Amino acid sequence: GQSLEQPSEVTAVEGAIVQINCTYQTSGFYGLSWYQQHDGGAPTFLSYNALDGLEETGRFSSFLSRSDSYGYLLLQELQMKDSASYFCAVALGGFKTIFGAGTRLFVKA
Amino acid sequence: NAGVTQTPKFQVLKTGQSMTLQCAQDMNHNSMYWYRQDPGMGLRLIYYSASEGTTDKGEVPNGYNVSRLNKREFSLRLESAAPSQTSVYFCASSEARDTEAFFGQGTRLTVV
Numbered sequence: 001g002q003s004l005e006q007p008s009e010v011t012a013v014e015g016a017i018v019q020i021n022c023t024y025q026t027s028g029f030y031g032l033s034w035y036q037q038h039d040g041g042a043p044t045f046l047s048y049n050a051l052d053g054l055e056e057t058g059r060f061s062s063f064l065s066r067s068d069s070y071g072y073l074l075l076q077e078l079q080m081k082d083s084a085s086y087f088c089a090v091a092l093g094g095f096k097t098i099f100g101a102g103t104r105l106f107v108k109a
Numbered sequence: 110n111a112g113v114t115q116t117p118k119f120q121v122l123k124t125g126q127s128m129t130l131q132c133a134q135d136m137n138h139n140s141m142y143w144y145r146q147d148p149g150m151g152l153r154l155i156y157y158s159a160s161e162g163t164t165d166k167g168e169v170p171n172g173y174n175v176s177r178l179n180k181r182e183f184s185l186r187l188e189s190a191a192p193s194q195t196s197v198y199f200c201a202s203s204e205a206r207d208t209e210a211f212f213g214q215g216t217r218l219t220v221v
Contacts, residue, residue: 002168008149031207042199042212043152050207087151091207095140095159096167099152 002026004100006088011106012078020073020103022088030091032064032071037102038084046073046086075105083107111135115200115213122190122220130185130216132200140203141183142167142210143175145196152199158183190220 004024012018022032031050035043047055049064049071061074075082085102092098113134122128134141139160144152144167154167156175164175172194174186183202187194197217203210 004151033210035210042214043201043210044212045209048207048209089152095157095165096154097142097210098154098168099144101149101151 002090002092002098004088004090004098006086006100006103008101009104009106011108014078014080014107014109016078017074017076018078018105020075020086020088020105022071022073022100024069024071024088024090024100026090026092026098028093029066029069030093032062033089033091033097034060034062034073035087035089035099036084037087043087078107080107080109113200113202113211113213115198115216117216118214119217120219122187122218124191124220126190127186127188128190129187130198130200130218131182132184132213133182134200134202134211135181136202136204136211137180138202138204138211139180140205141177142201142203143173143183143185144199144201145169145194146199146215147196155185155198190218192220194218195220 034046037043047062064071089099142157143155158177161180200213201210
């Protein structure tokens, strides 16, 4: 079967750096995405990695190691508004994309 | 630019009733998706449509049917609703499988 594992909760202080890990076991892999979802809202796209390495977009960076079936999302200079759930998602063959259960990030003042 | 629009936003059904969730996108995307989100379980793919005229099953298709009416619209039908289908349903669209997916605001469905 397919599985994506990520921590259920992470807590960090405003201004700090936090890393959210994602490991996956899937049949087929085209890339790893990250989405943010605030309570009651819709998921919004943050990043996509198809190749190994680090992708940087402002305060957010995402890393992928295909050989280790592992990726992470790095959030820098944390702000209160970053408190949300973060989902990793794997694009499989045939246009399927499956999501992890999500990591709830709490940012404290 | 509305993006992805879902209707209705909220719905309460009785067990055995049927309903159709509507989704439309105005970004000229080829691919559209229906997900359900339950607490602690992330998003699970119900059905998807890679392009106009095609539909395929996702992870949890039982109890649902879909129609890709045209390039803009992708509907999800519950023929005989069950309490296990109480969930938040999201429609999404993307240009391709390896590009950003845009989500609608969700339909909160309760089956009693």
